[in-house]
Amino acid sequence: MSGLPVVRHETPWPLSSDGLLFREAVEADVEALQSFRNLPEVNHFMVRTHVDPEDLRREWRAVPDSPTDFSCVVERDGEVVAMGFLDVVDGxxxxxxxxxxxxxxxxxxxxxxxxxxxxxxxxxxLLRAAFDDLGLRRVTAAAYADNPASVRVLEGAGMRRERVSVQALWHHELGWIDEVGYALLADEWRDGPG
Ligand SMILES: CC(C)(COP(=O)(O)OP(=O)(O)OC[C@H]1O[C@@H](n2cnc3c(N)ncnc32)[C@H](O)[C@@H]1OP(=O)(O)O)[C@@H](O)C(=O)NCCC(=O)NCCS
Incomplete structure (x- = not known):
């Protein structure tokens, strides 16, 4: 439809920013990703808690062939220090x-x-990749309401809090927990953080 952004499904990676390299994962990265994905400090804040290491390998292997999954690894001084998830979804x-x-x-x-x-x-x-490279219209993110670091990350990136969903998620240690939802539109990105 005219007036709507054209979505280009080409990889937005690699991208260098803030002293970090954001790039597609390769097989050699999987061990580093496995080394922190299941740590208690991570699982405490994830709906999907323990991830079988071989499932993790299979999922990252599939990313380059996916037309909608633009997840990346984050490298600092040659070490993988984080993973970023970016999925293209339907409106x-x-x-x-x-x-x-x-x-x-x-x-x-x-x-x-x-x-x-x-x-x-x-x-x-991730926002830059989503808006500037993939041409997306709207990006959302969610976090446990009781995840202050993630809330700070989303608000610091300029995302707008849109909802609090009460006892919306089940966590195997914490029981039913509240979720906060954030969003940003392409226009807001261009007028603000972008
Ligand atoms: C949430 C997470 C991504 C934050 O990453 P990070 O690299 O530590 O965050 P940053 O260093 O960029 O800090 C971001 C902000 O959070 C604040 N912060 C960091 N850790 C915090 C904590 N434990 N409690 C409160 N605030 C915290 C920082 O002070 C900073 O605030 P500012 O923007 O006002 O300066 C990381 O802790 C993480 O991966 N946690 C486990 C998995 C997770 O929660 N993922 C997100 C699921 S929605």
Whole structure:
């Protein structure tokens, strides 16, 4: 439809920003990703808690061939220190609305290097990739309401809090927990952080 952004499904990576390299994962990265994905400090904040290491390998292997998954690894000084998730998803779905206009982002930083700005830089890079490279219309993210670091990351990246969903998620240690939802439109990105 005219007036709507054209979504280009070419990889936005590699991208260098904030002293970090955001790039597609290769087989040699999987061990580093496995080394922090299941740490307690990570699983405490994830709906999907323990991930079988071989499932993790299979999922990252599939990314380069996926038309909708633009997840990346984050490298600092040659070490993989984080993973970023960027999925192209469908918009509202009414007749005539094109598919694949929206994005969903997420991130996990290795707890051994937490608090050094990597999460914030990753959110910014994911938004830049989503809006400037993939041409998406709207990007959303969600976090546990009781995840202050992630909330700071999303708000610091300029995303707008849109909702609090009460006891919306189940966590195997915490029980039912509240979720906060954030969003940003392409126009807001261009007028603001972008
Ligand atoms: C959430 C996470 C990505 C933050 O990454 P990070 O690299 O540590 O974050 P940054 O260093 O960029 O800090 C971002 C902000 O959070 C604040 N922050 C960091 N750790 C915090 C903590 N434990 N409690 C409160 N605030 C915290 C920082 O002070 C900073 O605030 P500022 O923007 O006002 O300066 C990381 O902790 C993580 O991966 N956690 C486990 C997985 C997870 O929660 N993923 C997100 C699921 S929605």
């Amino acid at each position: 509202p779905g009414q007749p005539g609305v094109p598919d694949g206009t929206d994005g969903l982002i997420g991130y996990i930083v290795d707890p051994r290097v937490a608090g050094q700005g990597i999460g914030s830089a990753t959110a910014r890079a």
